[in-house]
Amino acid sequence: xxxxxxxxxxxxxxxxxxxxxxxxxxxxxxxxxxxxxxxxxxxxxxxxxxxxxxxxxxxxxxxxxxxxxxxxxxxxxxxxxxxxxxxxxxxxxxxxxxxxxxxxxxxxxx
Amino acid sequence: xxxxxxxxxxxxxxxxxxxxxxxxxxxxxxxxxxxxxxxxxxxxxxxxxxxxxxxxxxxxxxxxxxxxxxxxxxxxxxxxxxxxxxxxxxxxxxxxxxxxxxxxxxxxxx
DNA sequence: CCTTTACTTAGCCATATGGATAACCATCAA
DNA sequence: TTGATGGTTATCCATATGGCTAAGTAAAGG
Numbered sequence: 001x002x003x004x005x006x007x008x009x010x011x012x013x014x015x016x017x018x019x020x021x022x023x024x025x026x027x028x029x030x031x032x033x034x035x036x037x038x039x040x041x042x043x044x045x046x047x048x049x050x051x052x053x054x055x056x057x058x059x060x061x062x063x064x065x066x067x068x069x070x071x072x073x074x075x076x077x078x079x080x081x082x083x084x085x086x087x088x089x090x091x092x093x094x095x096x097x098x099x100x101x102x103x104x105x106x107x108x109x110x
Numbered sequence: 111x112x113x114x115x116x117x118x119x120x121x122x123x124x125x126x127x128x129x130x131x132x133x134x135x136x137x138x139x140x141x142x143x144x145x146x147x148x149x150x151x152x153x154x155x156x157x158x159x160x161x162x163x164x165x166x167x168x169x170x171x172x173x174x175x176x177x178x179x180x181x182x183x184x185x186x187x188x189x190x191x192x193x194x195x196x197x198x199x200x201x202x203x204x205x206x207x208x209x210x211x212x213x214x215x216x217x218x219x220x
Numbered sequence: 221c222c223t224t225t226a227c228t229t230a231g232c233c234a235t236a237t238g239g240a241t242a243a244c245c246a247t248c249a250a
Numbered sequence: 251t252t253g254a255t256g257g258t259t260a261t262c263c264a265t266a267t268g269g270c271t272a273a274g275t276a277a278a279g280g
Contacts, residue, residue, distance in 0.1 A: 003126045010124035015238085016113045019193070026200035033256060043257075045239050052237095066247040066256050074201050077194050083129070084187050090136035091184050125268085143226065153227070155269050162267095176226050176277040 001079045005057070009080055012056035017041070018049050022058060025072035032061075032068045111189045115167070119190055122166035127151070128159050132168060135182035142171075142178045 012018055017039055024030060024038075036046040050070065053059045057076040061068050122128055127149055134140060134148075146156040160180065163169045167186040171178050 003129075006129065007124050007126065010120050011237095013193075014117050014120035014124055016117060017238090019113075019116065022197055023200070026197050027204055031256085041238090042240060044241085044259080047258075048238070063257090066245095068257070072201060074198060077198060081191050081194055083123075084191055087132055087136050088184055088187060090133070091182060094137055121267095127268090141226085151268090152270060154229080154271085157228075158268070173227095176275095178227070 001082070006079065006083060008052075008056040009058070009076060012052050012058055013080070015049065017046075018053055021049060021053060021070075022072065025059060025070060026074075029069050029071045032070065035070055111192070116189065116193060118162075118166040119168070119186060122162050122168055123190070125159070127156075128163055131159060131163060131180075132182065135169060135180060136184075139179050139181045142180065145180055 013022070020039070021035060024035060032047070032050065033043070035050070036043055039046055050059070050061070054061060057079075058073055059070050060073050061070045063069075123132075130149070131145060134145060142157070142160065143153070145160070146153055149156055160169070160171070164171060167189075168183055169180050170183050171180045173179075
């Protein structure tokens with residue numbers, strides 16, 4: 001995944017309103033106004049959050065009559081965990097190499 | 111984990127410079143100037159990134175003489191995956207319930 | 221001591237972000 | 251067809267963010 005997409009993804013998750021939206025959408029599709037209802041915020045402000053989530057690939061929306069319906073796109077979340085897991089793997093690998101080095105002090109280097 | 115910490119954590123990861131720093135630190139401790147070296151940026155600008163990573167709990171630093179040494183604090187990364195995994199679990203749960211409902215149309219509701 | 225070296229602090233600037241209003245457009249219902 | 255309803259667009263505003271330079275401190279090194 002490209003760096004810029006990761007920026008958008010992590011930035012999208014770096015806001016409580018947007019995380020709440022994601023959490024809500026795990027329960028299924030919701031219309032914009034129903035989604036907005038629990039958030040004490042003007043609709044246009046709320047809309048901007050939706051737009052950012054959509055730009056980050058975290059949600060998808062479609063228009064049905066005059067209402068817009070939002071659905072979660074959970075695949076985007078794995079892009080985030082993939083990056084994180086890569087870091088963790090690298091870290092573990094380093095620890096393992098260190099450990100190996102300490103348990104075999106006979107061959108300090110090749 | 112508290113909402114505000116998650117904000118800081120995800121925001122910290124939403125920048126390529128900072129992700130590069132994290133990636134670099136998976137290989138072990140590095141001093142500030144060595145860390146900064148590959149980044150085409152004035153030191154004070156770079157320092158601000160370090161500060162944000164530290165505030166997010168992603169790295170820890172200590173002073174040794176006049177140099178500062180940075181180390182990764184990978185536990186912070188799991189705070190992020192924990193939240194993400196919770197969302198994924200919720201989503202899967204909903205899918206499973208849906209599936210169950212469809213395969214057993216005899217008991218539509220209790 | 222004096223000078224690097226390695227950060228640190230203090231400001232400054234442009235752009236991005238999160239919020240608001242006001243006004244507009246497009247259904248649906250009566 | 252006339253409201254009301256559900257979004258949408260266009261601005262606007264304050265603060266945050268990511269970059270900079272200039273000037274400061276503090277530990278080595280000679």
